[in-house]
Structures are given as C-alpha cells and as structure tokens.
Amino acid sequence: MILQSLVRLYDELSRQGKVAREGWGTAKVSHRLVLDEAGNLTGIVSARKKVLRGKKEKEIPSDMMVPLMVIRTTGVKANFLCDNSGYFLGVDKKGKPERTKECFEAARVLHHQILDGCHGAEAKAILSYFDRWHVDTARECPLIQENLEDILDGSNFLIQVGNRDATEIPEIRKAWDDYFKSAGEEGNEERGQCLITGKKDEPIAILHPKIKGVQGAQSSGANLVSFNKDKISFCSYGYDGEQGKNAPVSKEAANAYGTALNFLLADRTHAKVMGDTTVVYWSEHAKTVCQDCFLGMMGDDSGLTDKELDDILIHMKNGQSADVSGVTVSPDEPFYILGLAPNGARISVRFFLRNTFGTFIKNIAAHEERLKIVHPPWEKDWIPLWSVVKATANPHSKDSASSPLLAGSLLKAVFLDGRYPEALFQNILRRIFSDHDEPAGGGKPEMFKVSYVKAAMIKAYLLKNCGTKWEGKIQMAVNENCNDISYVLGRLFSVLENIQQSANPDINSTIKDRYFNSACATPAAVFPVLWKLANAHLGKLDQPRAVYFKKKLGLLMDKIAMPDRGTPLPHRLTLDEQGAFVLGYYQETQARYAGKKEDK
Structure with a gap:
C-alpha cells in the first residue's frame, strides 16, 4: 500500500x-x-x-x-x-x-x-x-x-x-x-510480475533505491526495502538469499517510489521531524496547497494566512470544497501520512495513514480544540505537535529527544482522533514533578514547572481518555462550579501560594518548590501543613487583602465535602486526579495574573 x-x-x-x-x-x-x-x-x-x-x-x-x-x-x-x-x-x-x-x-x-x-x-x-x-x-x-x-x-x-x-x-x-x-536491461536479469503495478514479465529490481533525508538515518541514504540475510523471517518461500526476488518489484516501480519519496523528503517544509520520526505527507493529486494547509494546522508556518487556514477548516468541517489561491481543495481528496524512523542502514515505518484530507483536518482541529486553555498573552493559541513532544523531554539533558515511540503514538492518536498514549500523560506529569520555574538567562527562555503546553495537553488527555469523568468539569478557563476535590485542591494550592507571595514579596522560592509534588500526590499529608503556614502569612497582610484571601479560601473549602469521620482530604490521588490538580492550579494562577492585568 x-x-x-x-x-x-x-x-x-x-x-x-x-x-x-x-x-x-x-x-x-x-x-x-x-x-x-x-x-x-x-x-x-x-x-x-x-x-x-x-x-x-x-x-x-x-x-x-x-x-x-x-x-x-x-x-x-x-x-x-x-x-x-x-x-x-x-x-x-x-x-x-x-x-x-x-x-x-x-x-x-x-x-x-x-x-x-x-x-x-x-x-x-x-x-x-x-x-x-x-x-x-x-x-x-x-x-x-x-x-x-x-x-x-x-x-x-x-x-x-x-x-x-x-x-x-x-x-x-x-x-x-x-x-x-x-539499454538498461540485461539479458540474464530476473523477470516476473511486479507486486506494485501488476505488470507481467518486467525486469525485477534486485537493489532498491536509497532514500535520503530521514532524520538520524545514513546521510548517503538508507533502504526502505531490502533483503540481504539468509534464513531470516523476511527471506522465505524458497527465496533465501535471493534479495529482491523475495518480493518482486519492477525496476520501473522501484525507481518511481524512490523518486517520489526523495522528492517529498527534499522539501523540508513538507517533511517534519517529531522526536525520532520524520513525517512526510501528500495528497494523491500532488496539491501543494493541501500540504501547506496540513502543515499550518499542525501549528507551523505554512505560507498560508490565518484567514485562509480558517476558511479551509470551516469548509472541511462542512464537507465543502475550498478555494485557495485559485486551487480547489476537496474534503474528499485522498491524503497520506507516512512516519519514518532510522534503523541502521534501513528505514523503519512508524505508521502509514490514509484518509480523506477533510477527515485529517477535522481530526487535527478536534485535537487543537481539546488543547485550548487560558494562557499568557505572549503564547500562541495554536500549539504545534512538536511542542507537545518536546514537553515530555528533559530540557537540561544533552539528548533532549523524547521517547522514540512516543512521537509516533501521539501523531497517530491526533491524526486518527484516537485515545492519547498513556505514556504521554505520564511523561508530562513526570516532567512537572521534576522541573522547576527558571528565569530567562544565558540565552535560554524562561521555563515554568507547570507550563502552558503541559497544562493544555493534560486537559486534552482528560477530555479524550477520561471524558466520562471529566466532561463538563474541565473547561478552557477556571471552572468555579467544579466541585471535584482534586481540581479544587489544585486551585486551593494556587491561592495558598498567592498568600505566601503577597506576605513575602521578595521571597525566592514558594511552597510550590517544596510542597507541590507531594500536595498533588498525597494531599492529606501536606495540606494541614500548608494551612498552618497560610495562617501565619495572613497575619502579615493588611486588613483588606487578608479579608479577600479568607473569603477566597472559604469559598474553596466549602466545595470540600466533610465526612462523618476522618480527614476530608484524600490520602492519594490517582493519575488522572493528579492531572486535574495540575489544571486547577494552572487555571487559578492564570486567573490571578489576568486579574492583576485588569486592575492595572
């Protein structure tokens, strides 16, 4: 195929x-x-x-x-x-x-x-x-x-x-x-029926063309198709040691697929690297505007304006053709996505997807809709897929690449509108627990423990993979009506951090640096300590601010149901509840900053 x-x-x-x-x-x-x-x-x-x-x-x-x-x-x-x-x-x-x-x-x-x-x-x-x-x-x-x-x-x-x-x-x-x-045919060469074209009595390609441009593969080119070992699973049916005769492809077809794939890989605007996966994509009728639109929908600069991308998306959602610079883009145009990864002298196929162009665009748009979350004004609304993959890697590692299989799994989930890989969600949580807020300096941008991209991906994961539990509770901005205790505790932690920062404006590190991870995983063991600290911090504030924070704390505490016996706080939160805790913290913090901006 x-x-x-x-x-x-x-x-x-x-x-x-x-x-x-x-x-x-x-x-x-x-x-x-x-x-x-x-x-x-x-x-x-x-x-x-x-x-x-x-x-x-x-x-x-x-x-x-x-x-x-x-x-x-x-x-x-x-x-x-x-x-x-x-x-x-x-x-x-x-x-x-x-x-x-x-x-x-x-x-x-x-x-x-x-x-x-x-x-x-x-x-x-x-x-x-x-x-x-x-x-x-x-x-x-x-x-x-x-x-x-x-x-x-x-x-x-x-x-x-x-x-x-x-x-x-x-x-x-x-x-x-x-x-x-x-002139290119030899008198003693093998002839047979080509598996690709179906033509009979064709000269068979013993050696297939080299493919150049796959990230991590040999720069001189690597093989997508090759047979060169005896008694291996790919040498069978009586063709051990016969190389190309095992799966006969005519010289004409081999040259054709090699030329087409090298053409796609040579155009770096239409071949994107995600983790260790090089993704190439094309429309059946080689319409460049389809590739440009696909690239733009993944969050990269495609040469198309935002208005053109929006028009295409609207038309694709409605099942209508769109006109872009005089080129008609049909939602029924067959579209292909091929993920390639290096494997020694060969190339591994991570995935190969075929669907209509309109379906792929709608799936990507649905993913971006799930990602939408309140964010700082300098951040873009549209999050590139490579940003999500990058968020799972250690930014301080010499090799800051993500898991080799993670990028391919994420891309398949987005393009097919399937469930996100569990490993993606776990890796994002792991990075949140490992990272710290770091100011910009030394040529590096400012970094956040709970960043916009991480929070957005957690939201998308909860809505897609745990939709029955979180649908309606998780929104773009803070949800004042959500009473889920894990989400409320995340908001509460943000308010307690705000109290500490208001009482100690010049503080170098906050409770987030010391208590965030344990509060997210085992809230019953940590929040009593945080409340005790908050009481001390409230005593340092002037009366209006102290009253404001006490009201804020009271509203959030009212959402926590008091049991007949024992602590009202859970001893442990599950992974998806930890994700909701992170979202509650992030959205409450963003609402705080937005409020400050409005006050100014």
Whole structure:
C-alpha cells in the first residue's frame, strides 16, 4: 500500500513536471537549434532566462527536462536531443578538430539508433540534419558566424523542429523511453510480475533505491526495502538469499517510489521531524496547497494566512470544497501520512495513514480544540505537535529527544482522533514533578514547572481518555462550579501560594518548590501543613487583602465535602486526579495574573 501510493504520486508529479520520469532529467540549456521539416538549420535561438543578481539583470541558461544525459570522463559519449556545440554542430574551442568530428559522428549514430524506426516528419528531419550537416565547413555557416562567440560559450543546445521542442513530440519521447529501457536491461536479469503495478514479465529490481533525508538515518541514504540475510523471517518461500526476488518489484516501480519519496523528503517544509520520526505527507493529486494547509494546522508556518487556514477548516468541517489561491481543495481528496524512523542502514515505518484530507483536518482541529486553555498573552493559541513532544523531554539533558515511540503514538492518536498514549500523560506529569520555574538567562527562555503546553495537553488527555469523568468539569478557563476535590485542591494550592507571595514579596522560592509534588500526590499529608503556614502569612497582610484571601479560601473549602469521620482530604490521588490538580492550579494562577492585568 505504501509503495503503490508513492508510485501513484510519482505519476502525478511527473505529469505536472515536478519530477523527471525514468530516463529523463534536467539540464541547463542555453540555445535551441531550430530545424525545418527538411532538416535544414534555420536558426540558433537563445534559451536563456533573465534573473536579478543583486540590482543587475543577468541571463542564465534555463533548466529544461531532457533525456537523461550521460556522465562523461574522457571518452566520447553523445546525448540524445540535448548536447553541447561540439556534438551537435561540430564546432567548439578545444582546438581538436578530429575529436570534434568524432563527437558529431557519435551523436549522428546515437540519433539513428533511436529514431530509425520512427515515421514522423520531425524524427526524419532530425536524422536528415545529422546526415547532411558538414562539420568541415560548419564555421562558414552564416548562422554560426553571427553567433560564434555565444555558441562557443554556451552550455547545451536543444533540438527544435519547427516551433516544437523535440522533447515534446510524443513519437520521439516514446522512442527514447524504449531505447533507455532496453539499454538498461540485461539479458540474464530476473523477470516476473511486479507486486506494485501488476505488470507481467518486467525486469525485477534486485537493489532498491536509497532514500535520503530521514532524520538520524545514513546521510548517503538508507533502504526502505531490502533483503540481504539468509534464513531470516523476511527471506522465505524458497527465496533465501535471493534479495529482491523475495518480493518482486519492477525496476520501473522501484525507481518511481524512490523518486517520489526523495522528492517529498527534499522539501523540508513538507517533511517534519517529531522526536525520532520524520513525517512526510501528500495528497494523491500532488496539491501543494493541501500540504501547506496540513502543515499550518499542525501549528507551523505554512505560507498560508490565518484567514485562509480558517476558511479551509470551516469548509472541511462542512464537507465543502475550498478555494485557495485559485486551487480547489476537496474534503474528499485522498491524503497520506507516512512516519519514518532510522534503523541502521534501513528505514523503519512508524505508521502509514490514509484518509480523506477533510477527515485529517477535522481530526487535527478536534485535537487543537481539546488543547485550548487560558494562557499568557505572549503564547500562541495554536500549539504545534512538536511542542507537545518536546514537553515530555528533559530540557537540561544533552539528548533532549523524547521517547522514540512516543512521537509516533501521539501523531497517530491526533491524526486518527484516537485515545492519547498513556505514556504521554505520564511523561508530562513526570516532567512537572521534576522541573522547576527558571528565569530567562544565558540565552535560554524562561521555563515554568507547570507550563502552558503541559497544562493544555493534560486537559486534552482528560477530555479524550477520561471524558466520562471529566466532561463538563474541565473547561478552557477556571471552572468555579467544579466541585471535584482534586481540581479544587489544585486551585486551593494556587491561592495558598498567592498568600505566601503577597506576605513575602521578595521571597525566592514558594511552597510550590517544596510542597507541590507531594500536595498533588498525597494531599492529606501536606495540606494541614500548608494551612498552618497560610495562617501565619495572613497575619502579615493588611486588613483588606487578608479579608479577600479568607473569603477566597472559604469559598474553596466549602466545595470540600466533610465526612462523618476522618480527614476530608484524600490520602492519594490517582493519575488522572493528579492531572486535574495540575489544571486547577494552572487555571487559578492564570486567573490571578489576568486579574492583576485588569486592575492595572
């Protein structure tokens, strides 16, 4: 399924001219040799384009799709339809006329090999040109005399017949494709049915293409598909030690999926790294705007404005197509997400997801809706997924990467609108218990024990994974009507911290540094101590502030049900209750800061 999807993408990209088909590549072309239908040279036309270099305009050769060019060392090797002046005109500045004749003859022979079976007028014109052109008298041609210096300084020349480039003529293109395919086939190579395309009697790829750009994998490229060990689980069905014969993929299909995947990975705006997972994504019809929108919905800069993203989201939610910069985005557009991770010389597939573009966008939007929580004004509303992953890692560790499998599990949960991984929630709580508030300095930003991202992810987790218990109790801002004791205790802890800070404005550390973790896990053992401290702090305050805090404490204490016997406080809180405690603390603290801002 993965390879089939990539082959379809390759076909679409090649149709749009974004990647070259097998046997084709790009070359820098400076001139066109214009031939008439009789094969006469009627013009030498510049193919250069104008670009700005600083404040000056400069002409440079154009990048054009041409038949794949050979790699030359010292021998004479001609190219088809596109080559330098020595091979196509018999004119150069090397000062070796015999070698130049040899080059032109090599080009003539190659074009006859490829085009002799063609019956079209354009193919016959090209052959007629090579048969009738005289290298010995080439410099005397008026067209060459007029452009001699420009020709000698030029890069490559592309043959044009009439008003069409030879590379655009279907018969000539097919002749080249057939020649390239037959030239690459060996007489003793394995042939069979391709598992991807279904084509029969195809040459089978023994070695598959290298994939470059996966974070952590070999920079020279790693294999997505490979077989090279005997008597291992992936070598079976009588094909031990037969490498690619174990799962036959044609050379054509192997080249296609490799080219498409390398194209995606080369575009770093459409390949994101989350933890150890490199995520690539694409629409079946290679619509870049879909990738841009997907990137923007994950919280990264996509080049789309907020209004454009909002419009797309609204249309996707309503099941309607959206128009972005003249491109129609359908909610039914097939969309693919592939997660890759390094594994030695190979690449592991973390996940492969297929759904409609509209469904993926709605799932991401639902995740972001669950994340919404009151936050400081300098923080953004939209939280990137990489920020959530980063929040699970130790910021002071030399290797601050998250768990290798955690990023993949989180991405799958978001994209499929599934339950969040338990490990994510546990890691966030662990970081809260381990981290401390740290002021900015030394080039590092300010850090918080209970940060915006951590609190937002806890809220999303409780709503998604424990919705029956917390739905309606957990809101974006502090919920004055929530009487759940764990949430109330979190709010109460924030008020007690505020009392301490008001009584001791210059204090370096608060009760949060010493008591937060134990108050969150075992409140019955800690809160009596905190109340005793609060009474001492209240005695230091002026009467209006003391009255305010006593009323605040009274309102929160009224929410705690008094039992007939024993303490009203739980001896231990479960993990989800600890999460609610953190949320109560965070939201009450944010409400405090918001109140201060309004007072000012």
